[in-house]
Amino acid sequence: MAGNTFGTLFKIMTFGESHGVAIGGVLDGCPAGIPLDLKAIQNDLNRRKPGQSAIVTQRKEPDTVEFFSGVFEGKTTGTPIGFAIRNTNQKSQDYSHIKDSYRPSHADYVYDKKYGFRDYRGGGRSSARETASRVVAGAIAKQFISTIKINAFVSQVGDLKLDKTYKNLDLSLTESNPVRCPDPFMAKEMEELIKKIKKEGDTVGGVITCVVQNVPVGLGEPVFDKLHADLGKAMLSINAVKGFEYGSGFEGVKMTGSQHNDQFNSDGSTKTNHSGGIQGGISNGMDIYFNVAFKPVATIIQPYETIDKEGYMVKTQGKGRHDPCVVPRAVPIVEAMAALVLADFALLNRTVKL
Amino acid sequence: MAGNTFGTLFKIMTFGESHGVAIGGVLDGCPAGIPLDLKAIQNDLNRRKPGQSAIVTQRKEPDTVEFFSGVFEGKTTGTPIGFAIRNTNQKSQDYSHIKDSYRPSHADYVYDKKYGFRDYRGGGRSSARETASRVVAGAIAKQFISTIKINAFVSQVGDLKLDKTYKNLDLSLTESNPVRCPDPFMAKEMEELIKKIKKEGDTVGGVITCVVQNVPVGLGEPVFDKLHADLGKAMLSINAVKGFEYGSGFEGVKMTGSQHNDQFNSDGSTKTNHSGGIQGGISNGMDIYFNVAFKPVATIIQPYETIDKEGYMVKTQGKGRHDPCVVPRAVPIVEAMAALVLADFALLNRTVKL
Amino acid sequence: MAGNTFGTLFKIMTFGESHGVAIGGVLDGCPAGIPLDLKAIQNDLNRRKPGQSAIVTQRKEPDTVEFFSGVFEGKTTGTPIGFAIRNTNQKSQDYSHIKDSYRPSHADYVYDKKYGFRDYRGGGRSSARETASRVVAGAIAKQFISTIKINAFVSQVGDLKLDKTYKNLDLSLTESNPVRCPDPFMAKEMEELIKKIKKEGDTVGGVITCVVQNVPVGLGEPVFDKLHADLGKAMLSINAVKGFEYGSGFEGVKMTGSQHNDQFNSDGSTKTNHSGGIQGGISNGMDIYFNVAFKPVATIIQPYETIDKEGYMVKTQGKGRHDPCVVPRAVPIVEAMAALVLADFALLNRTVKL
């Protein structure tokens, strides 16, 4: 089983190590008849790819996706869509420093213990490189649920936190800066902070906020497969994520019911939206919004002490070209996972009535 | 499909409306040969049941579970365990006030829209009453993974937040007070707050912290079925939950990598535990700890305005016997869902090596 | 996991041993809004139940089903339907003769080896009694796909084989005799054969043919979940089944392609139907027909030699009230499993186009 499948009807199985031949996946259950915009897919890949700006890793990988099947005369056929992205930049790397020792707060140690050994090159399967496959599938999902609008953006880097809600932001500005924060002034501050952190060979965490608009009423399958429960799992499955909250979230616990309850308008919409667009696990037509917390990347360009396979302490040094802060590149990943969840629930929702 | 199944190998399907004949479920995949302590199961049910103290709903329901199958001569047989809990206290209720109108921040509206109509009695399937089935299954899961210790407790009610970590608390005190907060002084304050809120006919939110100890290295199935991703989904599927974070959580985003990374000891344990016992989605043997945010219960005993099925505004009044704060009774639910996730991953982990 | 779930969207999980408290199940994914005819469900149970005629086991079990949930004001609500059938006739049984020894061609031996021990009373989970739960769920499925007609009947008992195809039979006569063979003359012969076999304390096998009419074009999900592949699995999962063939079946291998190909009429129907209503795993709108082979029941009322748990040879004697031939009572089970498969594919087929 091994956990590399996501979704019930709109379903992907992904494969690939960071330094193997290729990464990719198969998307099964994508409905037939969707005119596929390949440029839009590549565009989302480009938003995720390394080397796109000065504040992300400087690795050069074109991340060009090749489709093998499931598309004919420009449209999806209802059959599985196989795809792969070749790994092109992995040849010259030197991994001797991680082959026999475990990097702190990486998955090296647990992979060795769980599987008996591991593909140590660049983190192998535990590398965030696998998320490129998610972006491909998510970009197709977006085209299936094309009336739903999904916009993620960076709302916090380290201590720098946007004090505006998404309603008071112009989300069309998200892509106007390398941080992907829709507030240009805050974006500049965040960029400076990331550059400073990078210069120190260190890393810093951040938060991505995602807003999903124009969602039809009815998506979500209680009691276990509540819409927000699957969104939460989707987000928590992304590398480095430590937390998820939607609607009023952790702050909402301080409120009373009389403050928190969202009163109805006569059309079924609500005057406030502490619920975050979801009631009882089912979308209510209001905006869905949620926050995703990312820890600071574990790879730092500093000397550190760790253990080798035999448990001896070894001194080593982080190297390579890594992200000082993961959130700018994670924005399209958050959107992709949200799109996969919504596409799946959109299909499931077709089956609930006689 | 309809989302009433949880787990891959250690798997439950639950059923039941709050005011139907019974709630219950089937647990499939529970290994054979577990000596089943029925008292321990009933004890967890009692921790969840209504009427247990002055700060919870005063409904009287014995919540006695009847087992139908899967147990023979005191041990599990490896075949499915069917069980039910009769609904006994629903007869006299009056639901005319909710039959034709939608309670704010309840699932009434979305159920009607999704399914065309709904069982309006006491919330039907959307009632938190269904979580009693989870507690039964979770109590069996605890007995399967009996070497793993799972302790949940209330760490916040409204603004009242424990400022100690679980390491500085005596978790054996959790059950010593009706709030289920292991700090007796804070418990008293929380109890007073809940009583005050209750008197106002209002409700308040809270946070439950859960600590899982003695977990073997290796549980979790990346890339999608990461241990914390499934824990997150499990918690978010509980009624009223708005957020989940593990390890350093949302606070961790402010840290740098050099602060956040957990340095190894020579035995593979780590000096700090910002990771929360999970690396790359796989348990590393350290304590797992996480927080679950619960919103204030939507049912308040106050007059309110809402809409009926035709969209007309109606004035009504919350009534009945409801919880002013859900977290004291939700502690065993959090534990149960954690146990179900861990039991499932314990079985899956048997299958990963030649 | 343990294999007690069937279906993807229209999905049941069943439980229960023959001599435990109850058998039953949960049906999840049944669409909302189906007016449920409880008499029709009980009627199918009655067609399966023991004691209904002189040629089946004389055990007396009322097999009355109790529904716990998922139905409100006479209609399905879209939430899971929990149900149970109490075991009422198991008290006085004496199982000392099978507790410590293994009956030949029963599941006793493999259950002990697989699970370490077994509920030996009446076969436990391996008893065909569990199929009553399938009949309940299948009867609901029939009401969901009410325009599809499913008719199973006995076409062979021992050497006695109907030489007419279903097209030359009046299927309305199936229920007119205890064998459930729609040819009254053959039915009489079969009945005599079964009585003779019964008198000898022996058993005999048989074949059930099932015809499914009025199936819409498009059901089935290749490449693995072909309609006939899931029908085959469904039938093979019934106790005592040894074979499945559809359309031309095993006889078809002798034909040439020019004989076997079904030529089209201009409306898309075909002049012949060797395909059995399924092309490439997808229904083509023609009648689906298939045969299911049942072995002779293993329990014979004769002395026999077998081994005990330690491998010592023991002499024993079959006793109790068993079926001399299983096919008359298996007719509603075959129909139920067919209905479950078709209901599931009917839901899945809603999700394949944009």
Added chain:
Amino acid sequence: MAGNTFGTLFKIMTFGESHGVAIGGVLDGCPAGIPLDLKAIQNDLNRRKPGQSAIVTQRKEPDTVEFFSGVFEGKTTGTPIGFAIRNTNQKSQDYSHIKDSYRPSHADYVYDKKYGFRDYRGGGRSSARETASRVVAGAIAKQFISTIKINAFVSQVGDLKLDKTYKNLDLSLTESNPVRCPDPFMAKEMEELIKKIKKEGDTVGGVITCVVQNVPVGLGEPVFDKLHADLGKAMLSINAVKGFEYGSGFEGVKMTGSQHNDQFNSDGSTKTNHSGGIQGGISNGMDIYFNVAFKPVATIIQPYETIDKEGYMVKTQGKGRHDPCVVPRAVPIVEAMAALVLADFALLNRTVKL
């Protein structure tokens, strides 16, 4: 969903049309640490590939598999194994004769009806070409369950049927002739028949028998996922299969229980094996054997009449290089599907006891 996933723990998702860019798949859940013999995999592909002898289709396709992931230093890593086989021989084909009309007894018509349109080139997804992906995955499964021996062979072509059971055949001779029948004399007759049929531009059906030896006691997960039920589904999911029987099969229905029951030896083995190595859905350690019926291939090189998309009758002519009889090339496919089922149940069986 769309049915392109097979298996619960040892699980594949496949993709690919016959004339698209590539076919392939992802195998998830393959345990870590299996030394992978790539030549053995390619060897099974070669047994399936076109052009291997005079009695199969003369298309030339190298069917070389490329692995993308999941293998490191010659061993499986426990992560998903992605692979693809490029389509190399499809360029020059002319499909104008099938683009707008439906070939009788092909999937053309139902694909168009189900999905709205279809990739008509060479049958697209409904082509048996997709089974090459199964052979790859099955060949890996064989290496995981390497102590289990799986031998399939041709036991019938048209009317020519082997009158010996597998016990009286030397299965090592199966690969000694192009028919893959272990009886050299019968193989010669079958070969002549196929050549004659081919000359007539016609096709003929056949039966493959498969024998699985050295299976441990305990594989299979009743009640639905019985070992033979999943074997049956696996076989029925192969293109052109019309029937499946195991053990005594359809002939067994004529026997009495006293004849059919398999008496035990003191070591738990049985004196006869009408059960076909499976009791109650669980392997009992005896040989598993089953028959799979294949219809005559629908593509015949003869003129025929059919309908076009508008329902008008059109005259056309089968062309291309097709198999006159599918069974010789289907032998490794049957073995592959059997191996996938057994590998999955081998993993599942690790999880049933405390």
